Amino acid sequence: MNRPTVHDIAKEAGVSLATVDRVLNARPGVRDKTIAKVQDAVVRLGYVRDTYAANLARKRLYRFVFVLPEGPNQFAASLCAALDEAHAAQISDRTAIEIVRVPLRDPHAIVRRLRQLAVETLDGVALMVPETPQVRDAVARLKAAGVAVVALVSDLPNSRRDHFIGTNSVAAGRTAGLLMGRFVRRPGEVLVVSNSMRARDSLERRLGFDAVISGEFAGLRVLPSVESFDDPARMSAVVTEVLARRDVVGVYSMGSGNTALLDALRESGRIGDLVSIAHELTPTTESALREGALAAVIAQNVGHLARSALRVLRALCDGLSIYEAQERVRIEIILRENIS
Amino acid sequence: MNRPTVHDIAKEAGVSLATVDRVLNARPGVRDKTIAKVQDAVVRLGYVRDTYAANLARKRLYRFVFVLPEGPNQFAASLCAALDEAHAAQISDRTAIEIVRVPLRDPHAIVRRLRQLAVETLDGVALMVPETPQVRDAVARLKAAGVAVVALVSDLPNSRRDHFIGTNSVAAGRTAGLLMGRFVRRPGEVLVVSNSMRARDSLERRLGFDAVISGEFAGLRVLPSVESFDDPARMSAVVTEVLARRDVVGVYSMGSGNTALLDALRESGRIGDLVSIAHELTPTTESALREGALAAVIAQNVGHLARSALRVLRALCDGLSIYEAQERVRIEIILRENIS
DNA sequence: TGGTATATGAGGAACGTGCCTCAAATCAAC
DNA sequence: GTTGATTTGAGGCACGTTCCTCATATACCA
Incomplete structure (x- = not known):
């Protein structure tokens, strides 16, 4: 039948x-x-x-905007690339994508840019920005205009976004903590570095990391987070100083800025006996894995993020239910031996 | 435009x-x-x-058969479930799926079953069976009849299959080896168990595992593989004996039969100080992870396998190019903290 | 040059759906 | 029972493609 x-x-x-x-x-x-x-x-x-026949009949075009961080952010760059690739591969999908880059550090600029979006000619927006009251308002405005909104990578839990596509940061931090605890071979201290602890992700990762280390690895002490504020010189100075003065056995990098961190580690000559763990697979972290400078990378697959965002936005536009199993973004553990 | x-x-x-x-x-x-x-x-x-419009016009129906192992194979069962789910979720995809279960241990029965497939009413076949000369012939026959053929989970590299969907077993074994080496905290021996070393997968995993352990973890010695032949009693007896007589610090399970293995380990009372690593996420391995009986699981995502197989078969039928980035199945490392 | 085989054009019906118009049927209120 | 509004039916065109048929144009060979 x-x-x-x-x-x-x-x-x-x-x-x-x-x-x-x-x-x-x-x-x-x-x-x-x-x-x-x-x-x-x-x-x-x-x-x-039959959605395809329906879209054919109504000459439907899905118009989506992706709002991503600007600046020298390798993760955002690879997400962009994945987006382009996913878009090109699904050529039959009647989807038009625009990518907008915004300065993460300037909430007002973000909101100004969001306000410029022509909501009438828009079906969906994917946002990778920190949650602020202004962003929440902007999301509410988009929703009021009937635009589908998904949070990408970093959630906007108190906004009216329809969906979140990304991983649980606390669980990611716990995973990093467990790996750190099992990889490190003697008691000592763990250095934690981050761009900025104002970011929700960093806070949550730290929370998960600390919970596992303090709960299960009594020999390890996690030092207060060091913030680099995207400044390589600062990163280098702080890391060098901490390594010199404390008994560090592991380094956990929660945000971007891994290039500066890894340079500092290499200069210290301690690469061999430190267990270093970072987030996101980028050219920098990938080569560090191969070289042995990083023991592990906790990652989310950018291709999956991109395809998932597109699928979810389309489903939201069509009022279809979302296939949760396919859209769940996994916390991936990448070692030297399973780099893609 | x-x-x-x-x-x-x-x-x-x-x-x-x-x-x-x-x-x-x-x-x-x-x-x-x-x-x-x-x-x-x-x-x-x-x-x-526009593939959708074309399929609409020609009333296309993709008819696929999935050939999976029968018997109490938890991995195959979850693959079946994933297949059903993927199929139901992509309701608009004009695809009819039939799942055929075959006895893995009996190559002749497999081939007999493959010969029964009505090739005229078939567009594609996905095979998860060991490679034998007879299977190769059967694949050649399918190809000659114009049927798309993909190997699933375990490759058929010397056959005429169009595509392989699964992971590199050597790399999976290397990943297990690296984890084992880094998790184990003192020198000793590693017990390796497998259903049957005749399976290509087991051989390749062992190869990768040994290469990493012997190359980088001088303190560990990998014992000869123990085969269980799907017999829980045999598994229990052998494991108990080896644990009693050797200085085992780690256990690597390369195939299925994890329930029996874990029971034997629990009975030995050594769970706490053994590092155990197994393959594939099933109800058994998942609860063992939570409980701490398994330190890690090396897995491939069954949902991804199922969706990938369907997408690739459709692409092959339509003569479209395959979106490699999306179809690459990753070697996943699952710890207690990142279970799904 | 005529005859024949081959290439090409023109057009239509269909797939499942959306969206439109116009007429007919039904309903509620007087 | 008439009026007027609301609800329903019938049908057509469109979307981009496939797959027909039939007529015509072109090339090739004797």
């Missing part, structure tokens, strides 16, 4: 095609009793709208 | 729609010169066929 079509529904419900169409597309001018008849037939026959 | 259609191609090439159609679908009755004109226009305009 083939999939039922609108024609089958019309026959089953004893109404005309036009009425079925009115009901399915929630157009006015149908009595409640008739609506019920049609919906009944839909359920009985297990009708599922 | 919108995507070009066949009409645009016809106009650009200065021919009729019918001729464009004949060229695009490789139908006879077109002069070489005209073919070239059309193909030229295709390139110039960057035409890409």
